[in-house]
Structure formats: C-alpha cells, structure tokens
Amino acid sequence: MIEKALRGNSKYWGWIGFLFIVIFVGLLFYLRQFGYGLGITGLNRDVTWGLYIAQFTFLVGVAASAVMVVLPYYLHNFKAFGKITILGEILAIASVVMCGTFIFVDMGQPLRIPNIFLFPSPNSLMFWDSIALGGYLVLNVIISINVIASEKKGTPPPGWIKPIILLSIPWAISIHTVTAFLYSGLAARPFWMTAILAPRFLASAFSGGPALLILLVFLLKKFTRFDPGREPIQKLGLIVTYAMSLNVFFVLMEIFTAFYSGIPEHLDHFKFLYVGLHGNTTLVPWMWVSSILAVISLTLLYIPKARNNEAVLGFACVTVFLSIWIEKGLGMVITGFVPNPLGEVTRYWPTFTETMITIGVYAVGALIVTIFYKATLSIRGEVSV
Amino acid sequence: MYDAGKIIIGLVVFLALVSYPIWYDAARGDIPTSADPKIVTAEKECVAPTDYMKDSHMDLLNQWRDDVVRKGVRVYTAESGRKFEMSLSHTCMDCHSNKSEFCDECHNYAGVNPYCWDCHIEPEEVQQ
Amino acid sequence: MTIDRRKFIKTAGLASLAGLVGKNVLGQDVSDVIEPGSFDRLSGLQSPLQARRWAMAVDIGKCEKQHDCTKCIDACHLVHNVPKFDNPKDEIKWIWKEPFEHAFHEQENEFQKTDLIHSTPLLFCNHCDIPPCVSVCPTRATWKREDGIVMMDWHRCIGCRYCMAGCPYGSRSFNWRDPRPFIEDQQKDFPTRMRGVVEKCTFCDERLAVGLLPACVEACDVGALVFGDLEDPESNVRKLLNNNFSIRRKPGLGTQPEVYYIIS
Numbered sequence: 147m148i149e150k151a152l153r154g155n156s157k158y159w160g161w162i163g164f165l166f167i168v169i170f171v172g173l174l175f176y177l178r179q180f181g182y183g184l185g186i187t188g189l190n191r192d193v194t195w196g197l198y199i200a201q202f203t204f205l206v207g208v209a210a211s212a213v214m215v216v217l218p219y220y221l222h223n224f225k226a227f228g229k230i231t232i233l234g235e236i237l238a239i240a241s242v243v244m245c246g247t248f249i250f251v252d253m254g255q256p257l258r259i260p261n262i263f264l265f266p267s268p269n270s271l272m273f274w275d276s277i278a279l280g281g282y283l284v285l286n287v288i289i290s291i292n293v294i295a296s297e298k299k300g301t302p303p304p305g306w307i308k309p310i311i312l313l314s315i316p317w318a319i320s321i322h323t324v325t326a327f328l329y330s331g332l333a334a335r336p337f338w339m340t341a342i343l344a345p346r347f348l349a350s351a352f353s354g355g356p357a358l359l360i361l362l363v364f365l366l367k368k369f370t371r372f373d374p375g376r377e378p379i380q381k382l383g384l385i386v387t388y389a390m391s392l393n394v395f396f397v398l399m400e401i402f403t404a405f406y407s408g409i410p411e412h413l414d415h416f417k418f419l420y421v422g423l424h425g426n427t428t429l430v431p432w433m434w435v436s437s438i439l440a441v442i443s444l445t446l447l448y449i450p451k452a453r454n455n456e457a458v459l460g461f462a463c464v465t466v467f468l469s470i471w472i473e474k475g476l477g478m479v480i481t482g483f484v485p486n487p488l489g490e491v492t493r494y495w496p497t498f499t500e501t502m503i504t505i506g507v508y509a510v511g512a513l514i515v516t517i518f519y520k521a522t523l524s525i526r527g528e529v530s531v
Numbered sequence: 532m533y534d535a536g537k538i539i540i541g542l543v544v545f546l547a548l549v550s551y552p553i554w555y556d557a558a559r560g561d562i563p564t565s566a567d568p569k570i571v572t573a574e575k576e577c578v579a580p581t582d583y584m585k586d587s588h589m590d591l592l593n594q595w596r597d598d599v600v601r602k603g604v605r606v607y608t609a610e611s612g613r614k615f616e617m618s619l620s621h622t623c624m625d626c627h628s629n630k631s632e633f634c635d636e637c638h639n640y641a642g643v644n645p646y647c648w649d650c651h652i653e654p655e656e657v658q659q
Numbered sequence: 660m661t662i663d664r665r666k667f668i669k670t671a672g673l674a675s676l677a678g679l680v681g682k683n684v685l686g687q688d689v690s691d692v693i694e695p696g697s698f699d700r701l702s703g704l705q706s707p708l709q710a711r712r713w714a715m716a717v718d719i720g721k722c723e724k725q726h727d728c729t730k731c732i733d734a735c736h737l738v739h740n741v742p743k744f745d746n747p748k749d750e751i752k753w754i755w756k757e758p759f760e761h762a763f764h765e766q767e768n769e770f771q772k773t774d775l776i777h778s779t780p781l782l783f784c785n786h787c788d789i790p791p792c793v794s795v796c797p798t799r800a801t802w803k804r805e806d807g808i809v810m811m812d813w814h815r816c817i818g819c820r821y822c823m824a825g826c827p828y829g830s831r832s833f834n835w836r837d838p839r840p841f842i843e844d845q846q847k848d849f850p851t852r853m854r855g856v857v858e859k860c861t862f863c864d865e866r867l868a869v870g871l872l873p874a875c876v877e878a879c880d881v882g883a884l885v886f887g888d889l890e891d892p893e894s895n896v897r898k899l900l901n902n903n904f905s906i907r908r909k910p911g912l913g914t915q916p917e918v919y920y921i922i923s
Contacts, residue, residue, distance in 0.1 A: 183854035185835030190748040194820040254818015254855025261798040272797035333912045334827035487827045488761040600812050650850035
C-alpha cells in the first residue's frame with residue numbers, strides 16, 4: 147500500500163521535498179528550544195500555555211470532525227460519502243499525530259512524558275485526554291488500513307471492522323469533550339469554566355474540519371483525477387453551514403452571558419478579546435477579523451445559489467476555516483490567562499522560533515495527509531500519471 | 532528479488548549509521564577499557580555493602596529520593612543498624628566528595644549521564 | 660543600600676541555615692540541633708516539627724509597618740536557591756508582595772480602609788486543603804501531604820504547566836530556562852531546579868524535618884508571620900485566628916487556603 151506513495155510526478159516530489167525542508171527547519175528550531183528551554187517561546191509566568199496548546203486544541207477538533215463523514219456513511223448508509231470517508235479518516239490520523247507532537251513540543255521535560263503512564267492519575271483530565279486521543283488514533287489506523295486494503299483487493303471490508311467503525315463515532319465525540327473538560331473544569335479560569343465549552347468545541351470542530359476536508363477535495367480534484375461528484379461536496383457544505391451556525395450561536399450566548407451579567411471576572415476576558423483590557427489589544431484585530439469572516443461565511447453559506455457554486459463554496463470554506471482557527475487556535479487558550487487570577491494583564495505573543503516549530507508540526511501533518519491520500523488514490527487508479 | 536542492489540546498499544548504509552558510535556570512538560582512539568573509582572574517606576562503613584553499591588546505588592538513590600520527597604522519611608537504617616540521613620549531597624557526598632574521580636569515573640566509562648547534578652549542587656573539590 | 664541589604668541577607672541566611680535563630684513550635688530553642696558543618700545531622704532529624712494541619716497567618720498590619728521590608732522574601736529565595744532574572748518573562752517567585760487590589764481581587768471596594776488599600780500583602784502558595792493543582796497534575800508530581808503541605812517532586816514533573824493553569828492564586832512558577840546562572844549565592848543544602856519544571860513554596864518541608872520553622876517566619880523580626888498547627892487549639896496560629904478578624908484569598912472557590920490574613 148505505502149509503496150504507492152513512492153511513485154509520483156515531479157510536482158508530487160517537489161511538494162514532498164518542500165514539506166521535508168519545512169519539517170527539517172522546524173526540527174532545527176525545536177532543537178534550539180530543547181537546549182534553551184521553553185523560555186524561547188513568548189510564554190511567561192502568567193500566560194503559561196500559548197500557540198502550541200492552542201494548536202493542539204484546534205487539531206483535536208479537526209480529528210473529531212471525521213465523524214461528520216463516518217457517521218452518515220456507516221450509520222445511515224449514505225452512499226455519496228463512499229469516496230471521501232477514507233479521506234476524512236486519514237485527516238483524523240494526521241491531526242491526532244499533530245496533536246501528540248504539539249503536546250511533546252510544549253512539555254518542559256519532554257523525555258519524562260512516559261511518567262503520565264508510569265504514574266497514572268485518574269484525577270487529571272490530561273490522563274484521560276491522552277487515553278482518548280491514543281485510542282482514537284489506534285481506531286482510525288485500524289479502520290483506514292483495512293478499508294484501503296480491501297479497496298485494493300476489490301472486496302468489501304471485513305465484517306469485524308464494522309463495530310470498530312461504530313465505536314469510533316462516540317469516541318470522536320469523546321476526544322473533543324475530554325479536551326474541553328481539560329479547560330472547563332478549572333475554577334481558576336472563569337473564561338473556560340463554562341458548561342457550553344464542550345458543545346462549542348464540537349460545533350467549531352464540525353464546521354472547521356469538514357470545511358478543511360472540502361478544500362482538500364478541491365485540491366485533489368485539481369491535481370489528480372479524483373472526483374467524488376457534486377453530491378458529497380454539497381452535503382459537506384450543508385454540514386459546515388449547520389455547524390458554523392451553531393458555533394456562532396454558542397459564541398453569542400457566551401458573549402451575552404458575560405456582558406449582561408457584567409461579572410468582572412467573566413467580562414474582563416471578553417473585553418480583552420474584543421476591545422482590549424488595560425491597554426492590551428493583542429488579540430482585538432484578530433478577533434474582529436474572525437467575526438467578520440464568520441459573518442461572510444454564513445452569508446455565503448445561507449444563500450443556496452451561492453453555496454451550490456463550488457467556487458463560492460470553496461471561498462466560504464476558507465473563511466470558515468480561518469475564522470475558527472483564529473477563534474480556537476489563538477483566542478481560546480491565550481484569553482484564559484488574560485487577565486490572570488490576580489486581575490493583571492501580561493502580554494503574550496508567539497516568538498519566531500515558536501512559530502517556526504508550529505509550522506514544522508503542521509508540515510508533519512501535511513506530509514501524512516499527502517502520503518496516505520496519494521496511496522489511497524493510486525490504489526483506486528485516480529492519480530494521473 | 533526486485534531492486535536487490537538498492538536494498539543491499541540501503542542495508543549497508545543503515546548498518547554503518549547504526550554502528551557509528553563504535554566507529555567514532557575507535558577512530559578517536561580513547562576508548563576507556565576500565566573504570567577505577569577512587570574512594571577517599573575516613574569512614575569505614577558505607578550505607579550498604581560495596582558490591583551492592585557498585586551494582587545498585589542508583590536504585591538505592593531512587594528509593595531515598597522517593598522516601599525523602601514523597602514520604603517525608605529522611606532516616607535510613609542500614610543493615611548494621613546504623614542510621615543515616617538519606618541525603619545525596621550530605622551523606623553520600625560527605626564521604627565521596629571527589630565527584631570527578633568517583634561518580635564521573637564510572638559514569639563516563641558506562642556512557643551514562645545521570646541528572647542528579649542538574650539540581651543537586653556538587654561539593655567543591657579540593658584541588659590536588 | 661543594595662549592598663547593605665545583600666550583606667544582611669547573607670548573614671541572616673547563613674545564620675538561619677546554621678540553626679542559630681531556630682525555635683520550634685513549642686517555643687524551645689533548637690539552635691543546637693544542627694551544628695554548622697556537622698557530619699551527622701541526625702540529631703535534627705530526630706526532633707522534627709510535626710502537625711496535623713500546617714497553616715500560616717500573616718498580620719497585614721504588622722507587616723505593613725515595614726512597608727519596604729523584604730527580609731522574609733530574601734531569606735526564602737536565598738535558602739531555596741530561587742533565581743533572580745532580569746527579564747520579567749522568566750520570573751520565579753515563592754513569596755512576593757502584591758498590591759491589595761490584586762492579592763484580594765475579589766474584595767473589590769474602592770473605599771476600603773486606606774491603609775489596607777495601599778497595603779501589599781505577602782503571597783505564598785496557599786497549601787489549600789482541596790488543592791486544584793493536585794487534581795490536575797497528570798503524574799502526581801504535586802500532591803498534598805498528610806500534614807497539609809502541598810508538595811512538589813521536581814524529579815517527576817514533566818513541565819506540562821497544567822497546575823499553573825489550575826492554581827487560582829498564581830502561586831506557581833515555571834523554569835523557562837536553566838536557573839543556575841541566575842542564582843547569586845548558591846546554597847548547597849538545597850537543590851536548584853532544572854529547566855522545564857514547576858516550583859513553588861513548600862512551607863519549608865526540609866526545615867520542618869529538622870525542627871526548624873520556615874525560613875520566612877524566622878526572618879521576620881516583627882512577628883508578622885505566625886506558623887503552626889491549626890488542629891492544635893493551643894498553637895499560636897490557632898489562638899491568633901481565634902482572637903482576630905482574618906480573611907483568605909478567594910474563599911468562594913472552596914479550595915480552603917491555609918494562609919490566613921489578619922486584619923487589625
């Protein structure tokens with residue numbers, strides 16, 4: 147199976163080579179961080195989690211979103227998703243690998259990570275999160291390998307795989323729920339301590355993830371002979387529309403509660419996000435861009451004529467993805483720490499090194515997606531030679 | 532066999548890389564052949580028999596570490612019945628104050644790099 | 660002034676290390692427990708200070724009379740090899756002073772007693788009875804001892820900083836880089852830390868074990884810090900709390916802090 151990824155045209159190899167260079171550069175920057183310590187990032191005593199953990203959170207969502215193709219296809223026998231379900235599962239695998247890598251690069255003593263399993267602590271949500279994510283990775287690897295292998299043989303997947311696929315559905319929900327609990331159980335951080343955090347995480351995941359999947363399918367259509375047809379794309383577009391609506395709805399509920407109740411320890415975080423706090427406006431322009439993108443995306447998605455046009459749908463997916471990335475990959479985590487529990491505002495912004503390491507980790511994900519998409523499509527004979 | 536040539540070349544490269552540390556040390560020519568830690572102390576008796584300490588001092592230290600930090604137990608009773616404070620920088624290093632000739636001698640030979648001294652401050656050695 | 664202060668700290672630190680000013684909870688002089696440079700420290704270990712629930716009382720009024728005094732902070736940071744960084748981004752602190760409005764963020768009151776508003780209470784780890792940092796730690800590198808001390812195992816900490824996110828008091832610091840070069844006067848009786856682990860006040864567990872009071876309590880010469888066993892009705896700290904009005908930081912969170920602030 148994997149040997150199919152070893153043959154390709156010059157464009158394919160050019161892209162692979164580019165990714166390897168980016169990964170290598172990221173690795174070099176990581177070695178600097180490994181030698182110096184996490185002080186090389188913008189993190190500080192008050193803002194102790196930043197870009198890395200935010201990317202982790204965002205990507206857990208992308209991983210969970212595979213369920214948006216798996217569930218209709220396997221549970222409701224929605225045939226149109228036949229060609230893209232495996233793409234969603236591969237995206238989930240790449241995302242979980244990136245999640246693990248982001249956790250690794252965020253640790254002060256990365257070589258001691260086995261301590262989590264040597265001294266298991268059921269009190270800690272981090273323990274459960276590592277079990278949930280590890281399990282999800284195993285499930286999806288088993289499913290993907292078997293599905294691709296049976297496609298290669300031209301036979302239906304083995305019967306025993308079905309229960310595993312069905313198990314992966316609630317498991318996908320659980321990974322993002324547990325990740326939300328990681329935050330929402332902390333009395334110290336009023337911004338996160340909201341019961342709606344898990345539903346909000348799922349809504350943003352189920353809009354951002356499928357939006358990314360649509361964009362990936364468009365890329366495949368452009369560079370290969372792969373064409374799943376109009377129907378699955380349109381259905382995915384509809385899923386994005388509903389999920390994005392829910393996401394915006396949930397955010398507005400948070401904003402209402404914070405602003406109407408006026409409790410400073412809740413309100414201050416939202417002030418920091420949207421208007422700035424004590425003169426610190428680091429995230430304000432970003433959050434407004436995110437809000438404007440959300441409005442644009444929903445406007446386009448709500449108009450059937452616009453949504454049905456693949457070019458417009460593609461643009462809407464870009465706006466959805468960026469809007470959610472800003473909201474979750476920047477705003478969500480950092481704002482929990484600003485202001486700190488003493489009401490003080492400390493500035494955090496990722497350093498160059500931190501950014502390069504982050505890009506390197508994303509390149510690892512892109513490499514996994516590329517290789518496995520290539521292998522899958524080659525088996526189906528959908529790659530132009 | 533397909534691509535036999537490529538596979539063999541690949542295997543050779545792999546073996547060369549894997550055995551690199553051996554080649555590297557051989558080329559440098561200063562492979563230590565034995566370790567001879569120097570014991571300089573007026574004390575007659577260690578906290579455990581020498582043979583045990585040679586093999587398992589790291590286990591004992593880990594045990595001490597957990598007893599002191601995690602259980603708050605700080606006194607160790609040796610087999611002889613003698614009591615010692617479980618302390619690396621006091622009990623151990625009061626006798627073996629010559630870290631470079633004692634600890635490092637074997638650790639360098641075995642190629643291990645224990646992290647004790649990242650935190651525990653090593654005794655100042657008397658220049659001889 | 661700085662030189663004078665540094666000199667003082669050194670003297671005070673060495674003196675306290677040598678146990679010259681030590682007294683145990685019963686008020687007995689324990690200065691002879693540990694002889695300076697003694698090979699056998701066992702005698703000190705045989706009379707440790709023990710309690711069912713350690714607690715600290717800070718008399719804000721007494722402390723404020725010495726507004727610029729930092730003796731307790733200096734003593735603590737000296738004996739525990741706490742580094743001093745120029746860049747606030749790397750900051751590590753076990754005890755520090757914070758303006759009242761930050762220390763007691765939840766006590767929002769513009770017209771509070773003026774001296775209180777302008778006070779800068781000392782902040783520590785609160786050694787909570789129900790410590791959120793302990794619940795979140797994925798490796799049990801931080802845990803609550805039976806005597807109430809919230810301990811740290813720097814050998815086990817993986818540096819995930821979940822405890823820092825979980826602590827509602829901002830009491831924890833992280834070693835963003837190797838602290839060694841930033842420790843002016845290394846004390847060989849106590850380890851330094853390595854980069855990548857979290858640290859905080861431990862109520863001087865290492866001093867209690869040899870019969871000494873916490874370094875900060877010992878360093879305070881106006882008696883603004885009182886340390887003792889809350890379960891012992893005869894202890895100084897218990898008597899003080901019985902007879903004075905005291906507050907705790909963020910009591911509403913249910914963490915039950917064991918650091919009390921006396922308002923006189």
